[in-house]
Amino acid sequence: MTREIAVVAFAQTDHRRTSDEHSEVEMLIPVLHDVLDQTGLKTSDIGFTCSGSTDYLAGRAFSFTMALDGVGAWPPISESHVEMDGAWALYEAWTKLLTGDADTALVYGYGKSSPGSVRDVLTRQLDPYYLAPLWPDSVALAALQAQALIDAGETDEPALAGVASRSRASASANSHAQLRGSVAQGDYVVRPLRTGDCPPIGDGAAAVILAAGERARELCERPAWIRGIDHRIEAHSLGVRDLTDSPSTRLAAERAGAFERPVDTAELHAPFTSQEVVLRKSLRLGDEVSVNPSGGALAANPVMATGLIRIGEAAARIHRGESDRALAHATSGPCLQQNLVAVLEGDAR
Amino acid sequence: MPEVLKAPLVVEFPFTRSLGPVQSAFLTGLRERVVLGVRTGDGRTLVPPVEYDPVTAEEIRDLVEVAPTGTVTTWAWNHEPRRGQPLDTPFAWVLVRLDGADTGLLHALDAPGPDAVHTGMRVRIRWAGERSGAITDIACFEPYDGDPSEPTGQGHDGRFEDMVTGIVAPARLDYVYSPGRAQSAYINALAEQRTVGERCPSCRKVYVPPRGACPTCGVATSEQVEVGPGGTVTTYCIVNIKAKNLDIEVPYVYAHIALDGADLALHGRIGGIPYDQVRMGLRVEPVWTEGGRYPEHYRPTGEPDADYEMYKELL
Numbered sequence: 194m195t196r197e198i199a200v201v202a203f204a205q206t207d208h209r210r211t212s213d214e215h216s217e218v219e220m221l222i223p224v225l226h227d228v229l230d231q232t233g234l235k236t237s238d239i240g241f242t243c244s245g246s247t248d249y250l251a252g253r254a255f256s257f258t259m260a261l262d263g264v265g266a267w268p269p270i271s272e273s274h275v276e277m278d279g280a281w282a283l284y285e286a287w288t289k290l291l292t293g294d295a296d297t298a299l300v301y302g303y304g305k306s307s308p309g310s311v312r313d314v315l316t317r318q319l320d321p322y323y324l325a326p327l328w329p330d331s332v333a334l335a336a337l338q339a340q341a342l343i344d345a346g347e348t349d350e351p352a353l354a355g356v357a358s359r360s361r362a363s364a365s366a367n368s369h370a371q372l373r374g375s376v377a378q379g380d381y382v383v384r385p386l387r388t389g390d391c392p393p394i395g396d397g398a399a400a401v402i403l404a405a406g407e408r409a410r411e412l413c414e415r416p417a418w419i420r421g422i423d424h425r426i427e428a429h430s431l432g433v434r435d436l437t438d439s440p441s442t443r444l445a446a447e448r449a450g451a452f453e454r455p456v457d458t459a460e461l462h463a464p465f466t467s468q469e470v471v472l473r474k475s476l477r478l479g480d481e482v483s484v485n486p487s488g489g490a491l492a493a494n495p496v497m498a499t500g501l502i503r504i505g506e507a508a509a510r511i512h513r514g515e516s517d518r519a520l521a522h523a524t525s526g527p528c529l530q531q532n533l534v535a536v537l538e539g540d541a542r
Numbered sequence: 543m544p545e546v547l548k549a550p551l552v553v554e555f556p557f558t559r560s561l562g563p564v565q566s567a568f569l570t571g572l573r574e575r576v577v578l579g580v581r582t583g584d585g586r587t588l589v590p591p592v593e594y595d596p597v598t599a600e601e602i603r604d605l606v607e608v609a610p611t612g613t614v615t616t617w618a619w620n621h622e623p624r625r626g627q628p629l630d631t632p633f634a635w636v637l638v639r640l641d642g643a644d645t646g647l648l649h650a651l652d653a654p655g656p657d658a659v660h661t662g663m664r665v666r667i668r669w670a671g672e673r674s675g676a677i678t679d680i681a682c683f684e685p686y687d688g689d690p691s692e693p694t695g696q697g698h699d700g701r702f703e704d705m706v707t708g709i710v711a712p713a714r715l716d717y718v719y720s721p722g723r724a725q726s727a728y729i730n731a732l733a734e735q736r737t738v739g740e741r742c743p744s745c746r747k748v749y750v751p752p753r754g755a756c757p758t759c760g761v762a763t764s765e766q767v768e769v770g771p772g773g774t775v776t777t778y779c780i781v782n783i784k785a786k787n788l789d790i791e792v793p794y795v796y797a798h799i800a801l802d803g804a805d806l807a808l809h810g811r812i813g814g815i816p817y818d819q820v821r822m823g824l825r826v827e828p829v830w831t832e833g834g835r836y837p838e839h840y841r842p843t844g845e846p847d848a849d850y851e852m853y854k855e856l857l
């Protein structure tokens with residue numbers, strides 16, 4: 194019998210364009226304390242800690258070690274880090290709890306995009322032989338995908354604008370979001386994508402606490418049980434992929450059990466409007482599913498935390514009784530290269 | 543709150559990378575104006591080529607020559623080229639399926655404007671004048687309305703004279719670094735030749751330099767505490783190798799110094815005493831130079847050595 198594991202607490206910063214006054218750990222500490230306070234746990238009670246971030250945002254080697262000051266890392270704790278979005282740190286923590294080595298885990302992700310140019314920074318994750326020397330920035334690559342979708346008749350610019358306005362309208366109810374309410378679609382950044390089709394650039398952090406079995410019930414009134422979680426990857430080269438589809442998302446969803454029963458909520462990590470079109474198709478989401486009620490990545494995109502926030506937002510809706518079965522998706526890499534899908538459920542009511 | 547510090551930070555690094563047999567053939571080919579793909583087990587031709595089949599992960603080596611002409615499979619108009627991109631005038635990013643290939647190559651297309659670009663348009667390679675065996679040997683693509691040029695689909699042994707076996711991929715990223723609240727306060731105080739740390743509200747330890755958090759308690763620190771100027775050498779080493787661009791005669795002593803009132807030792811160079819007379823427990827004080835933003839070095843105060851019991855927790 195495998196252990197049941199749940200998200201029992203979630204917290205995030207107010208995501209903002211800049212946060213010069215705070216170092217990464219200074220930005221992170223209030224969020225860590227928030228999730229601990231929600232559960233009544235102290236840092237010394239946590240069985241396993243895992244984080245996601247990247248040195249390329251900070252421009253500094255081993256930057257995550259400084260952030261560890263925020264979790265009470267002395268005397269030595271059981272800890273790990275992924276150079277990925279915090280959603281993948283959550284995946285690692287989930288496997289750790291499955292082994293029975295720990296009953297609780299603290300997972301966090303954070304990123305400050307403000308010190309550098311995130312469009313340029315993200316070019317450094319590309320293949321260094323054929324792609325990186327050309328410096329194709331993140332918006333340019335997303336725009337190639339958007340044009341492929343338009344050519345395939347799967348969307349058009351007005352439909353993309355509709356995704357943008359729906360997301361920012363939903364974010365009106367999200368006090369943490371960076372872009373809320375009515376946001377102009379704006380000029381082309383890289384055609385066919387306009388500023389409104391692109392995520393805001395900003396700084397932020399998020400944290401969740403996972404707990405296994407009875408421990409989860411003690412810590413949370415209505416735990417968000419992780420029924421399944423899986424992540425898959427596409428070929429790196431964009432020219433090998435069908436950019437209008439995301440087979441890796443579909444496979445991850447299938448392995449996570451997403452297609453066994455309908456979900457009522459989907460938090461999708463789609464930094465660009467066009468990527469929501471791809472994900473809705475891959476995940477077979479109908480209009481009855483509430484997609485990104487938080488506003489999603491178009492409302493706040495703290496790189497390295499945005500995916501973890503999707504899991505956190507989905508879980509929080511279950512905690513509040515607003516959802517019974519939710520899907521959370523996280524992505525990494527250009528044009529939805531890597532995709533993680535989690536299915537969360539609350540106890541029957 | 544005092545002004546938070548900011549400064550430009552440039553990170554530059556030349557990545558030196560070796561090439562496998564397939565990439566070596568492809569990039570050397572570009573230098574010779576020959577475009578090579580690689581054939582997969584199911585008969586598709588991948589351009590640019592890779593060593594392993596992206597579907598089956600099988601090793602693939604079967605090189606074939608494809609044409610320098612092809613078809614745009616998707617595109618995006620880039621009206622504001624950024625540093626390092628192939629063209630400095632507005633251009634289209636394109637994925638191009640070269641004649642004879644089954645996959646797309648990413649590059650730039652030189653076109654007068656977005657109205658002159660469409661998916662399905664025919665293009666050809668414009669070669670760079672000087673070629674070294676890199677993806678940038680393709681300067682860009684340009685519109686082309688002629689016939690598909692030969693040679694397509696011919697096997698190729700991938701051998702050229704003077705094979706390219708590696709590339710240097712220079713990278714540069716520009717940042718505006720801000721050290722945050724705690725470290726800004728520390729650096730600002732140094733400008734007044736003072737050293738400030740922060741006290742943990744929980745365990746009461748004073749951290750210097752302050753990082754905004756207590757690593758033991760996992761809580762934010764905020765109470766500023768001035769420490770020093772005097773301190774005690776807790777441990778040290780003798781440096782015998784001269785660092786590049788450092789104007790200090792070797793051997794010299796680099797030490798951990800626990801400033802009075804601090805619960806963490808910081809680093810500093812010890813001067814004003816022969817290197818072989820430095821010892822644990824030596825009492826020292828900072829020496830500032832005109833306009834210096836940090837102590838140039840620490841020198842003995844002449845006080846009696848500190849008792850080991852006084853600093854053993856700070857080792």
Ligand SMILES: [Zn+2]
Binds near residue numbers: 742
């Ligand atoms: Zn403390």
